[in-house]
Amino acid sequence: MADENIKDMSVVDHLRELRKRLIISIIFVAIAAGVIYDKVYYLIEILMYPIKKFDLNLVYFSITEGFVTRMELAIFTGTIAVSPIIIYEIAAFVNPGLTKKEKKLLYINLYFIVILFLFGMFFGYILLIPLILNFLISYGQEYMNPLLSGRTYFSFIGIFCFFIGVVFLMPYAIVILGKMSLLSSKILKKWRKYIIFFALTLEGLFLSNAGLFTCILTILPIIILYETSIWIVYFIEKRKKKE
Known part of the structure; x- marks a missing residue:
């Protein structure tokens, strides 16, 4: 009976620790998203750079799309910005069950994962995105006039860069x-x-x-x-x- 109580307490402790790590991660994402939401125009100016030469304006097609797009952009970018903290919190949750050698190996692996992922996203945005957008817009302009939805455009950049980060x-x-x-x-x-x-x-x-x-x-x-x-x-x- 006593062993069962110890086991139950262990599970409860794990759940409390998980909740703690989730709350910390959410707080950091919320703070980062709030800052980015307030300064979103600077971010949009950066994201518009790949199609600057086409002199295109982004549009929206529903009443809520402008607000939702800004929120999604802030949350996605905020999550990427604090991804090292999120990964650290995941490691901190797993940490107690590991040996000293396993802990060292875990943090080394996480360090390289964060570096490779962020470098992959940076590489995708700086080099690949301008070339691909140039091809797609130029190709479409041969028989259509481009009218870009802001939500679609930002989603494309976010998903593509995330994919390149995973490839790396x-x-x-x-x-x-x-x-x-x-x-x-x-x-x-x-x-x-x-x-x-x-x-x-x-x-x-x-x-x-x-x-x-x-x-x-x-x-x-x-x-x-x-x-x-x-x-x-x-x-x-x-x-x-x-x-």
Whole structure:
């Protein structure tokens, strides 16, 4: 009976800790979103930069769309801005059940995950978004007049940059799978040509008019990240054989 009470208290403690971490994360998101909501015009000016040369104005199609778009933009950007804090809170929740070595490994992994994700989003916005929007708008202008919904435009940028951020995490995921012996360097080497072909196909579709230097600059990080993950998995396999 006493053991059951201890177990129940343990579950309650975990729930309290989870609630605490969620509340802290929500507070930071709310603060960041509030600041961004107040200064949203500066953010919009930055987000409009990729289509500046087209001299387009954003429009809305319903009474509430202007307010909802501003709220969504503030919350999404605020969440990205405080994502390191959110990830830290997740780690802090998991922390008590880990050994000292596991804690160290967890924080190292989270550090690289945050850096890769944010760098991927930055890379997507600075280099890829202007090229893709230039292609899509120029292509559409051949037979239609562009009329951009603000909500659609901002959603496209947010989803695309988030996707690129996740893509930049893929090599890290490959290394983790390699450590778990679920992927081998031989398989990754076989997949190399398909990865390069896939990346070149996407470039051919969206960046055909971007120029050789821009195309190389775009595909190079993908190849470097993939090649790096192959070599890391290879050395992990080599170390395991020695052990």
